[in-house]
Amino acid sequence: MSKIANINFQLSSQSVIIFLVGLFGTEKVDVHPWILAVSSLTSFVYVFCIYFGYTADKEDDDTALNSGISGVAVQITLICALEFFRRYILPLKQHSPSSSRGTNSLRSSRPASHSGADDPRQDLLFPDRPSWDIPKRKRFGVKPLTPKLLWRMMEGTNEPLANPWYVALMVLCISWCTPWLKGGFPAKVEDIPSILVNGIPFWVMNLIVSAAIPSFFIILQLYQMPNKFPRLVRRGKRRGGGHQGSAAPSASRGTTTTLQPQPQEDEEPDPDVMELTQEELLTRTAYDERNDLVYKRRRQILEKLGISKTEIDSIVASTQRQLQNFEPHLITGGLGEFSA
Amino acid sequence: MTSGFPLNDHQTGLYIVVPLYFCVLLACALWANYKNRHTFPLRHVSYHATAAAAAATSHGHHHHHTTTSTGSGGVAPVAGTNNNNNQSLRSTGTIASNNGMLASTDDSVVSLSNHHHNHNNNLHSNNSTTNTTSQNNDHYLGLQSADTLSSHYLGARDLGPILTTGTIFASFFSGYTVIGIPNEAYHNGWLALRWVAGGSAIMMGFVGTGLRLRKAAMVRNHKTPLDFITDRFQSQLLRYSVLLLQIVPSMFYITAQVVALKSTFNSVFHLDPDVIYPVVTIMAITLFFEWLGGLRSVAMTDCVQSLIIVVAYLCLPPIVYKHFGGWADLDPLVYPKPEFYQTPTRTQQLDFWQFTLSLFSFFTFPHLMQRIYAAKDLRSLKCGFVGMACGMWFLMFGAVFLGTMAVQILQQQQAQGVVDNPFTYLLGVVADLGGFPKAIGLITIVAALAAIMSTADSLLVAISQLVTEEVVYPIAPNASPSHMVWVGRAASFGAVVISTFMGYVYHRNFCVDGTDHSIICSS
Numbered sequence: 128m129s130k131i132a133n134i135n136f137q138l139s140s141q142s143v144i145i146f147l148v149g150l151f152g153t154e155k156v157d158v159h160p161w162i163l164a165v166s167s168l169t170s171f172v173y174v175f176c177i178y179f180g181y182t183a184d185k186e187d188d189d190t191a192l193n194s195g196i197s198g199v200a201v202q203i204t205l206i207c208a209l210e211f212f213r214r215y216i217l218p219l220k221q222h223s224p225s226s227s228r229g230t231n232s233l234r235s236s237r238p239a240s241h242s243g244a245d246d247p248r249q250d251l252l253f254p255d256r257p258s259w260d261i262p263k264r265k266r267f268g269v270k271p272l273t274p275k276l277l278w279r280m281m282e283g284t285n286e287p288l289a290n291p292w293y294v295a296l297m298v299l300c301i302s303w304c305t306p307w308l309k310g311g312f313p314a315k316v317e318d319i320p321s322i323l324v325n326g327i328p329f330w331v332m333n334l335i336v337s338a339a340i341p342s343f344f345i346i347l348q349l350y351q352m353p354n355k356f357p358r359l360v361r362r363g364k365r366r367g368g369g370h371q372g373s374a375a376p377s378a379s380r381g382t383t384t385t386l387q388p389q390p391q392e393d394e395e396p397d398p399d400v401m402e403l404t405q406e407e408l409l410t411r412t413a414y415d416e417r418n419d420l421v422y423k424r425r426r427q428i429l430e431k432l433g434i435s436k437t438e439i440d441s442i443v444a445s446t447q448r449q450l451q452n453f454e455p456h457l458i459t460g461g462l463g464e465f466s467a
Numbered sequence: 468m469t470s471g472f473p474l475n476d477h478q479t480g481l482y483i484v485v486p487l488y489f490c491v492l493l494a495c496a497l498w499a500n501y502k503n504r505h506t507f508p509l510r511h512v513s514y515h516a517t518a519a520a521a522a523a524t525s526h527g528h529h530h531h532h533t534t535t536s537t538g539s540g541g542v543a544p545v546a547g548t549n550n551n552n553n554q555s556l557r558s559t560g561t562i563a564s565n566n567g568m569l570a571s572t573d574d575s576v577v578s579l580s581n582h583h584h585n586h587n588n589n590l591h592s593n594n595s596t597t598n599t600t601s602q603n604n605d606h607y608l609g610l611q612s613a614d615t616l617s618s619h620y621l622g623a624r625d626l627g628p629i630l631t632t633g634t635i636f637a638s639f640f641s642g643y644t645v646i647g648i649p650n651e652a653y654h655n656g657w658l659a660l661r662w663v664a665g666g667s668a669i670m671m672g673f674v675g676t677g678l679r680l681r682k683a684a685m686v687r688n689h690k691t692p693l694d695f696i697t698d699r700f701q702s703q704l705l706r707y708s709v710l711l712l713q714i715v716p717s718m719f720y721i722t723a724q725v726v727a728l729k730s731t732f733n734s735v736f737h738l739d740p741d742v743i744y745p746v747v748t749i750m751a752i753t754l755f756f757e758w759l760g761g762l763r764s765v766a767m768t769d770c771v772q773s774l775i776i777v778v779a780y781l782c783l784p785p786i787v788y789k790h791f792g793g794w795a796d797l798d799p800l801v802y803p804k805p806e807f808y809q810t811p812t813r814t815q816q817l818d819f820w821q822f823t824l825s826l827f828s829f830f831t832f833p834h835l836m837q838r839i840y841a842a843k844d845l846r847s848l849k850c851g852f853v854g855m856a857c858g859m860w861f862l863m864f865g866a867v868f869l870g871t872m873a874v875q876i877l878q879q880q881q882a883q884g885v886v887d888n889p890f891t892y893l894l895g896v897v898a899d900l901g902g903f904p905k906a907i908g909l910i911t912i913v914a915a916l917a918a919i920m921s922t923a924d925s926l927l928v929a930i931s932q933l934v935t936e937e938v939v940y941p942i943a944p945n946a947s948p949s950h951m952v953w954v955g956r957a958a959s960f961g962a963v964v965i966s967t968f969m970g971y972v973y974h975r976n977f978c979v980d981g982t983d984h985s986i987i988c989s990s
Contacts, residue, residue, distance in 0.1 A: 135720040141712055142713065149695065271701065287671060301668050309810065311812060345670040349852055413947075414944035421688070
């Protein structure tokens with residue numbers, strides 16, 4: 128592989144951790160975005176330096192240093208160190224009498240529900256950051272995409288990476304494919320026929336069989352992969368709202384989320400995790416305009432679930448206030464503009 | 468670097484097959500353009516709504532009205548009381564100037580609304596809530612602009628099982644799979660099976676993250692991988708960091724395709740290795756296809772390219788086996804590279820292990836993530852994954868077989884020291900057999916071009932999307948999506964120019980002069 132083709136793998140590896148944390152993080156196991164950014168950029172620079180400054184000049188590097196893998200190792204080390212500092216060292220410093228009382232942009236990881244009701248940044252997973260770091264997010268919906276919401280979306284779906292034992296098994300299987308043997312055997316050409324199995328060396332045969340095992344697991348995983356995501360429904364409070372199935376109850380407004388294979392009369396799609404229709408997906412007016420089709424449907428579902436208009440309006444008003452604080456030039460309508 | 472390509476007797480065939488291939492691609496791109504224009508009703512709704520708004524203004528209407536379908540094609544004006552309409556109007560350039568009410572009695576709007584409503588019914592026939600909502604929301608269609616940007620970059624999120632499978636297959640299996648792995652096996656022997664072993668890591672990355680990315684996209688309307696990062700972490704710093712991490716490797720990747728394209732094409736047609744015009748022409752054609760139909764065009768051409776690659780690799784190894792034997796027929800005592808039979812050294816083992824694990828990162832490439840968003844449904848995505856998983860074995864395993872067999876087959880040429888590109892030499896030997904093998908040899912040449920081009924155009928459209936949606940659009944947030952499509956075309960053009968230039972410079976300075984000591988500079 129040419130050097131220019133090879134380095135793209137090493138560089139792209141540096142965003143793996145960010146996506147894995149984003150996709151599979153939990154409220155406890157989450158990383159501050161600035162720490163992810165700093166560590167990934169550091170490892171990105173590291174890969175460039177190592178790749179062009181060290182390994183590129185070595186045809187047979189005895190250390191077999193892979194700049195991508197070692198870059199990921201550097202990244203993980205940095206993340207652990209900085210997160211430890213943010214979680215345990217920084218709070219101690221801030222509470223010490225000698226420390227200043229200024230805002231530290233990295234200090235808090237409070238989830239939205241723990242913040243005060245009037246905090247304009249209460250929907251931020253990591254508040255206390257400067258406004259320039261807060262992107263526009265109206266187009267995604269009213270609620271923030273928390274780890275909890277992500278996990279709720281995936282209820283009832285079998286995911287390989289969500290199971291650490293499966294991941295460990297696959298890593299082991301893939302690592303097992305490597306021919307971990309004493310090198311250079313057999314030393315003499317005359318001895319080669321004695322190690323052949325169907326015309327190929329025994330270690331190649333082992334490699335092929337070993338590679339077939341994780342492939343079998345992948346095929347099994349694909350076989351089990353659903354053709355569509357399971358229905359996540361919510362029962363309204365006016366209909367009882369008893370908690371059923373394996374899903375966790377919804378966080379708000381006295382409704383519960385359940386998994387139902389077939390539609391029931393007294394249920395509505397969970398508005399927080401419902402899939403959008405193609406019509407809704409393909410509607411757009413500007414870069415970050417709210418998608419009114421989605422907004423209206425979610426509102427209608429909430430009303431059908433027995434949530435009062437006043438209650439919905441209060442949620443909307445709260446969100447509007449938050450958005451106005453960040454993007455005053457984009458907020459123009461009154462709070463009642465979407466009243467059904 | 469000398470071409471040394473032994474296809475002198477087959478140039479006529481190449482001059483027929485290669486232009487034919489480009490004609491088929493052109494037909495696909497034109498068909499994609501047609502499909503984009505005629506199967507995306509929202510765009511026309513938006514157009515008619517704009518026209519209606521202009522008409523309303525010229526007739527001095529000053530009241531909000533929206534249209535709704537009556538089921539019989541009639542028009543039932545409904546008083547629009549929502550200030551939201553103003554917000555939408557302000558955002559959509561042309562209508563913004565009205566700053567007032569929209570009264571549309573245009574029949575075409577109604578018919579398109581009905582059409583769209585029916586379409587929605589088909590999609591969600593088992594979801595009564597959706598249908599009811601759709602009825603209630605039909606009146607929005609005249610005001611909400613269609614997302615032409617998603618139409619261009621995500622094929623209107625309507626790529627079915629065949630298109631999704633074809634485009635994932637062709638985008639993933641690049642020129643390196645078709646040409647590079649056989650050449651790697653020629654030089655490194657069975658250690659090239661690292662690609663087969665690492666295939667499981669690649670699939671684990673895709674299946675493991677694809678489901679969740681897909682679901683999040685369907686719920687939160689994510690259009691790019693960076694939308695997920697933005698929505699999840701809510702940080703501009705991280706967002707732009709990931710943008711860098713996605714664009715830079717993609718640019719290197721597309722540059723590698725340019726280098727491979729230049730080497731392969733010039734070698735096949737016996738051109739000077741330093742000649743640049745063929746690769747410029749091919750990249751221009753690729754750009755033209757992308758401009759014509761966006762991702763749908765790329766997906767359609769990918770399907771054709773996948774078919775060519777599959778045909779080539781389904782036929783070529785059996786032909787080699789039939790005429791030259793298989794691994795069991797090799798005699799290790801006279802095999803030109805007996806070291807292949809020895810167990811790998813410790814360094815090779817470590818390199819093998821790290822490489823297989825590092826392939827897990829393949830899922831982060833934006834052009835492959837784009838397919839996760841563009842698939843019509845989960846079933847289509849599943850088909851795409853199955854295609855990938857199968858391709859890992861029959862393509863990569865077949866490539867290793869061809870490379871190791873080429874050591875024996877090209878023994879004579881190797882002794883003369885002329886084999887700079889073993890795979891093309893092997894194709895020459897196969898084509899010399901005549902008849903069906905000759906046809907497959909020529910098709911495999913086209914397959915090599917197809918594999919390189921399909922990866923290049925996929926990367927092109929992904930880079931263009933990232934630049935447009937994540938860099939330019941935030942700067943001009945009120946621009947209409949249709950305007951942004953043109954910005955996207957400009958971004959594609961920029962990406963082509965930069966990657967072609969980088970590829971030319973790299974090839975001239977490192978490959979032709981032999982500074983790049985890697986196995987094969989052409990991949």
